[in-house]
Amino acid sequence: MNFTPPRYTGPAIAAHWVIAALILVAFPLGVYMHELPLSPTKLKLYSYHKWIGITVLLLFVPRILWRITHRPPAPLPMPAWQHRIAEGTHHLLYLLMFLVPLSGWLMSSAKGFQVVYFGVLPLPDLVGKSEDLGDLLKEVHEALNFGLLALVGLHVAGTLKHMIIDKDGTLRRMLPFAK
Amino acid sequence: MKIRTLALTAAVLLAGTAHAVEFNQVDAGKSTLAFSSKQMGVPVPGNFKRFTSQIAFDPAKPTAASTTLEIDLASIDAGSKDANDEVVGKQWFNVKAFPTAKFVSTGVKALGGNRYEALGKMTIKGQTRDLVAPFTFKQEGASGVFDGGFVLKRMDYNIGEGPWADVSAVANEIEIKFHVVANAATKK
Numbered sequence: 001m002n003f004t005p006p007r008y009t010g011p012a013i014a015a016h017w018v019i020a021a022l023i024l025v026a027f028p029l030g031v032y033m034h035e036l037p038l039s040p041t042k043l044k045l046y047s048y049h050k051w052i053g054i055t056v057l058l059l060f061v062p063r064i065l066w067r068i069t070h071r072p073p074a075p076l077p078m079p080a081w082q083h084r085i086a087e088g089t090h091h092l093l094y095l096l097m098f099l100v101p102l103s104g105w106l107m108s109s110a111k112g113f114q115v116v117y118f119g120v121l122p123l124p125d126l127v128g129k130s131e132d133l134g135d136l137l138k139e140v141h142e143a144l145n146f147g148l149l150a151l152v153g154l155h156v157a158g159t160l161k162h163m164i165i166d167k168d169g170t171l172r173r174m175l176p177f178a179k
Numbered sequence: 180m181k182i183r184t185l186a187l188t189a190a191v192l193l194a195g196t197a198h199a200v201e202f203n204q205v206d207a208g209k210s211t212l213a214f215s216s217k218q219m220g221v222p223v224p225g226n227f228k229r230f231t232s233q234i235a236f237d238p239a240k241p242t243a244a245s246t247t248l249e250i251d252l253a254s255i256d257a258g259s260k261d262a263n264d265e266v267v268g269k270q271w272f273n274v275k276a277f278p279t280a281k282f283v284s285t286g287v288k289a290l291g292g293n294r295y296e297a298l299g300k301m302t303i304k305g306q307t308r309d310l311v312a313p314f315t316f317k318q319e320g321a322s323g324v325f326d327g328g329f330v331l332k333r334m335d336y337n338i339g340e341g342p343w344a345d346v347s348a349v350a351n352e353i354e355i356k357f358h359v360v361a362n363a364a365t366k367k
Contacts, residue, residue: 038261040348047219119220
């Protein structure tokens with residue numbers, strides 16, 4: 001059969017991989033940096049982490065607008081329950097793509113450290129400085145991140161299942177240079 | 180009765196002109212010493228909770244004014260608990276060896292209007308440097324209010340040694356802002 005399933009649109013593919021790459025850097029960076037003793041390196045890593053997070057937040061806006069105005073290609077044949085799980089995972093991933101960086105920004109404000117994008121563009125503090133709120137938001141940021149980790153794991157596991165077991169073209173629809 | 184009141188008023192007025200008003204009783208509760216550091220481009224405010232200062236300032240003779248300021252460095256609030264623990268340590272203020280910072284004025288210049296400039300020597304961590312601190316003076320009832328600020332280069336005093344000498348993480352320039360309220364006492 002010479003059937004080529006429809007692919008995601010170019011902007012959707014670009015946004016998917018750019019944001020995926022940013023998350024793949026920011027997540028381990030966050031895990032690593034928060035245990036470090038205070039040092040210039042720690043201050044730098046925190047800043048890089050925040051800049052990446054704000055970039056994800058900025059890219060999220062056009063991405064979600066594009067997603068709303070452009071329907072993704074119809075799913076390949078699969079049981080309805082699998083499709084529901086895939087779709088639910090996608091929706092939750094979108095939600096966390098927004099909530100994870102937002103909770104980080106809130107946490108930074110509450111801890112008394114304004115976010116200055118790339119060290120030059122000061123972003124407004126979303127909440128006032130408060131130790132209790134800062135500690136709470138740290139927990140929230142952490143919990144949301146482990147939620148994100150679980151969902152990315154499920155998302156990747158689904159992709160692998162389609163690649164290895166189903167051998168269908170699911171991943172190809174999202175690959176940047178596939179035909 | 181009326182004559183006595185009048186005489187008293189005259190005496191008070193005369194005393195007022197004969198003895199210049201000097202602001203020299205610093206109100207520690209109303210005075211503040213704040214600073215702002217820049218970490219990766221992020222302004223981080225802080226302050227010192229304890230400092231003592233002597234001031235002698237007569238607006239009629241500002242150039243005769245003098246001041247000393249002594250800061251209890253351990254009373255620093257640098258914006259977070261981590262930072263507070265760090266900055267009292269050896270690489271920063273080393274408060275065990277150098278518990279206080281001291282500014283002693285050597286002169287005051289009148290810049291016109293209510294603007295002045297205090298010249299003096301600042302000693303921090305065993306390093307003494309010349310310092311110029313512009314300030315304004317404003318009389319509010321019986322109090323004199325001094326507001327000023329200057330930029331202190333932390334590396335001039337070795338504040339932040341070792342890895343902290345990296346001014347790309349914590350900028351060299353620290354903005355200092357002081358607000359001192361001193362009450363008047365009649366000069367003898």
